Amino acid sequence: MTVPKEKMPKSGSIIMRPRARVISLLGDELISDESVAVVELVKNAYDADATHVSVVFDTDDPNNLTISDNGLGMTLEIVKTGWFEPGTVLKKHKERSPAKRLYLGAKGIGRFAAARLGKTLLMQTKKKNQSEGVEVLLDWGRFDDESYLDEIKLDYETGTIDGLKHGTILGISNLHARKHWLEEDFQSLHNRLSRLISPFETDSEQQEATNFEINLSIPGHPELTGKVQPHELTNKPKYRLTGNLSLEGIFNGELEFDGKKIKDFNNRKLSSKDETVLCGSFEVEIRAWDRDKPGLSPFMLQFNQSMIGIRRILNEYCGVSIYRDGFRVYPYGEMGTDWLSLDTRSRQTPTRRLANNQIIAAIRISRDDNPNLTDRTTREGLVHNHEYSALKTWFVRILDLLESDRYAARPREETKPEELSTLYEPFDISEVVTEADKQLGKAHPVSKMVKQKDSDIREGVKRLQDHYSRVLMAAGLGQLVDIVIHEIGAPLGRASREVGHLEKQLMGAFDSNALDKLLGNGAHKKLEDTFIKINAWLEQIGNLREKMIPRAAGKRGRPSTFVIQEEVRDNLALFAALIAKQKITCELRAPNQPLVAHMSRSNFGQIIANLLDNSIYWLTRHHGDGKGGKIDIQITALKHGFRVKFSDDGPGVAEEDMEMIFDQEFSRKPNGMGLGLFIARQVIEPYGKLIYRDDGKLSGACFEASFEERVGL
Numbered sequence: 001m002t003v004p005k006e007k008m009p010k011s012g013s014i015i016m017r018p019r020a021r022v023i024s025l026l027g028d029e030l031i032s033d034e035s036v037a038v039v040e041l042v043k044n045a046y047d048a049d050a051t052h053v054s055v056v057f058d059t060d061d062p063n064n065l066t067i068s069d070n071g072l073g074m075t076l077e078i079v080k081t082g083w084f085e086p087g088t089v090l091k092k093h094k095e096r097s098p099a100k101r102l103y104l105g106a107k108g109i110g111r112f113a114a115a116r117l118g119k120t121l122l123m124q125t126k127k128k129n130q131s132e133g134v135e136v137l138l139d140w141g142r143f144d145d146e147s148y149l150d151e152i153k154l155d156y157e158t159g160t161i162d163g164l165k166h167g168t169i170l171g172i173s174n175l176h177a178r179k180h181w182l183e184e185d186f187q188s189l190h191n192r193l194s195r196l197i198s199p200f201e202t203d204s205e206q207q208e209a210t211n212f213e214i215n216l217s218i219p220g221h222p223e224l225t226g227k228v229q230p231h232e233l234t235n236k237p238k239y240r241l242t243g244n245l246s247l248e249g250i251f252n253g254e255l256e257f258d259g260k261k262i263k264d265f266n267n268r269k270l271s272s273k274d275e276t277v278l279c280g281s282f283e284v285e286i287r288a289w290d291r292d293k294p295g296l297s298p299f300m301l302q303f304n305q306s307m308i309g310i311r312r313i314l315n316e317y318c319g320v321s322i323y324r325d326g327f328r329v330y331p332y333g334e335m336g337t338d339w340l341s342l343d344t345r346s347r348q349t350p351t352r353r354l355a356n357n358q359i360i361a362a363i364r365i366s367r368d369d370n371p372n373l374t375d376r377t378t379r380e381g382l383v384h385n386h387e388y389s390a391l392k393t394w395f396v397r398i399l400d401l402l403e404s405d406r407y408a409a410r411p412r413e414e415t416k417p418e419e420l421s422t423l424y425e426p427f428d429i430s431e432v433v434t435e436a437d438k439q440l441g442k443a444h445p446v447s448k449m450v451k452q453k454d455s456d457i458r459e460g461v462k463r464l465q466d467h468y469s470r471v472l473m474a475a476g477l478g479q480l481v482d483i484v485i486h487e488i489g490a491p492l493g494r495a496s497r498e499v500g501h502l503e504k505q506l507m508g509a510f511d512s513n514a515l516d517k518l519l520g521n522g523a524h525k526k527l528e529d530t531f532i533k534i535n536a537w538l539e540q541i542g543n544l545r546e547k548m549i550p551r552a553a554g555k556r557g558r559p560s561t562f563v564i565q566e567e568v569r570d571n572l573a574l575f576a577a578l579i580a581k582q583k584i585t586c587e588l589r590a591p592n593q594p595l596v597a598h599m600s601r602s603n604f605g606q607i608i609a610n611l612l613d614n615s616i617y618w619l620t621r622h623h624g625d626g627k628g629g630k631i632d633i634q635i636t637a638l639k640h641g642f643r644v645k646f647s648d649d650g651p652g653v654a655e656e657d658m659e660m661i662f663d664q665e666f667s668r669k670p671n672g673m674g675l676g677l678f679i680a681r682q683v684i685e686p687y688g689k690l691i692y693r694d695d696g697k698l699s700g701a702c703f704e705a706s707f708e709e710r711v712g713l
Contacts, residue, residue, distance in 0.1 A: 017148045032380060034179050035189045036330065037113035038067070039196060041170060043327070045069035046212055049099040050167060055193070056217040063176050065117065068169040072098065073127040076134050076158055083123075083136075104327055115140045119174035128166035132158050186218050191316055191335070193228045196328050231313050233303055234360050237287035238295060241402040244283040245394060249275055253284075255405055263405060270397045273624030278390035280370035284398055286361040288354055288406070289314060320361040320395065322382070324373075330380055333361075340392055342399075348673045349665035352407045354399065363395060396670045404668065408660060496538050503531045540577050561712070564595040564604070564635060564642060571608045578616050583628045590635035595642055598712025603683040607690065607705055610676040611646045615701070617669065618650040622700070632697045641688065641708035647696030661692060687711055 031037045038055060045053040048071030058064035074083065097103060114121045119140055126133030136156045161169075175181060193214050214228040243253015249271020255263040271277070289295060296310050303310070320340055321333025331337050338344075338356040346355035365373055372387040382388050440447045512524035565588070572579070572586060579586060597604070612631075619629030634645040653661055660666045662681045667674035677690075684690045688706040696702025 017150060019146075019148060031113050031116045034117055034175075034181070034185065035192050036380075037116040038065075038189055039192050039330070040113040041067050042193065042196065042214060043104040045071055045168070046101065046327070047097055047103050048072045048168065049097050049101060051211055052213050052215070054215045054217070055189075057181075057219060059217075059219045062181065062219055063174060065172045065175055066169065067172070068167065070165070070167040073130075073166045073168055074125045074134065075127045075130065076156070078127075079125065079134050079136065079156065114138075114170060114172055117175060117178060118172040119177040120172070122171040122173075123168065124161050124164060124171070125168040126161055126164050126166050130166075131160070133161040133164060134158055135161065183221070186221055186224055187316075190216060190218075190224045190228060192330075194230045195317070195321060195333060197326060230317055231303075233299060233305075233310065233313050234287070234317050236299065236302070237360070238290055239286075239288040239402055239406055241286045241288075241398070242284070243398070245270070245277060245281055245398065247277050247281050249277055249394070251398060251401070255402060257409060262409075265401065268401070270394070272621040273627055275624065277394055279373060279387040279394065280365070282370065282391070282394075283364040284361065284395065285364075286359055286399060286402055288359045288402060290410075291355075291358055314360075315357060317360050318357045320356075320359065320363065322363045322365060324365050324370075325367060329375070329382065332363075332381070340396060345396075349667070349675075352403055352665040352667070352674060354403055354406075359399075361399075363391070365391075393670075400668065400670045404657070404666075407666060408656070496535075496542075499531070499534055499538065507531075536577055540574065559599050559712075560601050561596060561598045562601045564597055564644075565590045566594075567601060567605055568608055568633060568635065568644070571605055571612060574609065575612050575616060581626060582616060582620055582623075583626055584616065584619060584631060585628070586631045586633070588633045588635070590633075591637055595635065595637055596712075597642065597707070599687060599707070599710060600683075603687075604707075606683055607680045608644070608646075610680045611703055614676060615646070615648045615650065618701070619648055622650045630698055634697070638706070638708055641706070641711045643707070644705045645693075645696065645702065646705070647698045647702035648700045649698040650700035652700045653692060658692065662690075 031040060042053055042055065045067070048069060050069035050071030053067065053069040056066045056068075058066070121138040121140070123136045123138070124133060134156055135158075136154060138154060142152055179185075193216060196214070197212060216225060216228050218224050238258060240256040241253060243251055243265060245251050249269060251265055251268045251270050253265045254261050255265070291311065291314070293307065296307060299305070299310050300307060303313075305313070316335060319333040319335065319337060320342075322329040332339055340356075342354065342356040342359075346353040346358075370387070370391075372385065373391065374383050375381075376383055437447050437451075442448075506527065507524075510518065510524075516523050568588060568590075572588070615629075615631055619631075623629045630649045632645075632647045636643045636645070654668075657666075657668065662677050663674070664678040665674035666678075667676075681690045684705060684707070687710055688708045690703060690705045693702045693704050
């Protein structure tokens, strides 16, 4: 079919003409709020090598704002080819300013911040060592919906600018056309500016590079006016950890409590074997407080603040900030930005873990050492890539060092006479003790006997309270397990069916040659192996669910008759996929004759499963992912029971942790809940004891579980 000549499609070219309103649109999209807009303009002053910048809200009319600096200033040529070119590449081809500062802005979008703040902008600028300056007036209202950007003409003047030796003055007026500033907005601006420059810099070169002072003036707010800096409380932490992490995962630093150094970390290995720090090396400083009344009371008198006031200050500054080359990366460390999920982590183990509002921390990175930690296009936050995930993981590992020593140092709560709860008040005989002392005297034998009985009763009540707490915990965990067992069945079955259907369709539709041709050599074999692994994982979950079903509500914890060797082998089978993945060698040494016990099979299995889970984790950390390891399990018959000795060739337990490993909430896993060994020791109590030993067959950790009571042997 022939297309008539007059209907043939025409070709050509056309120039894209953006509407003028793109300026305000970009300002709204790239700059999230007015405080951020001011920060962007202050950062421009830093890039201009200013040592001083003033942010002044007009005393007579707070509707006007002036931002002035003593930087290099601009010539008319720079104004024309740089400032009037959105997205200019002037900074892009240079990494550093004439004063050797690393540029904070390189995208040419700082001028949009001025459009975000007010209706008009008067820019006055003067280059250092030049007699004349440049003055430009911009009315952002001209950048309307109807005009095109290339139709907007901007007038400028050159001449003498009174009072300006060199630098730039931005006079922004009619702020209320964009936003009416409230007290909380001024407070937010002060907080952001006070944390713009890292307060943790100690290196002389860094201090020289960040020789940059910000002054803020807000009418009616003398507490926010003056040199911008954090509250003095932020530099008086209860705990302080400083140090650096190498590319090999080696941490060097020191830990202070109450201003006194208590510990050095010399070449502390935080990595698994062959594991590297994907995000690059970085430095940290973590400042932490106990937010309870005893922890904060000393600061009240020191800073003339109420308890509410102290907590308010911590709330304003708390969080983990990231500073790149001395300047903060927004919004990390912003109030309410718990980007590391520290609150969730703390809720799981509140006694040991620090919440987001308990710490003020800085992570120091640089463009040179951390090139793949890059900004998002919105200039808010870093790109969420593998390097970003690694940064989060490694910081939490470092934080765990502080948490562990803090946990060890904090006094454990003890039951005091006046702390007996209402439930146990009938056992309180303190009044009898007081009356006996009064009537007979403290030295009388009867008074002493009554006092001793009071002590015995209180000790008994304490044990009863502990046991009651364990029962409640076990009941809660049991209910949770029941729910999981029930609810996981449907999605597990559906996942298995969908994977099977996908495998049948994909592998059936193409032969091996066709898949290799389509996806590359070896694709068919890789897909085949992947489906085998997925099905194995699903089968493992299904086996775990089936194994737990008989122990659901009403049956869990009931005695039953079973063979000890079989239960251990069943638990090894549950972890078979993880053991194979890590290439761990497991040896089970047990009597040839079946060792039959009559006890709670679920309790015994829970202990073995916990020891296996811990061992696999630490073997992976110690030897490297997929690099092997050894586990030795020895079962020995006793006169009235049996003993299981469990050892591995992992890193073992540090001597400083020996007394705490069975404590509730203590864990050396960065995100561990600290319940595994604690619960294991609770469930073994009716039958015997679980202890840590240092004489295992292998070089790492060694646990011994002895069952000598009510096991039917």
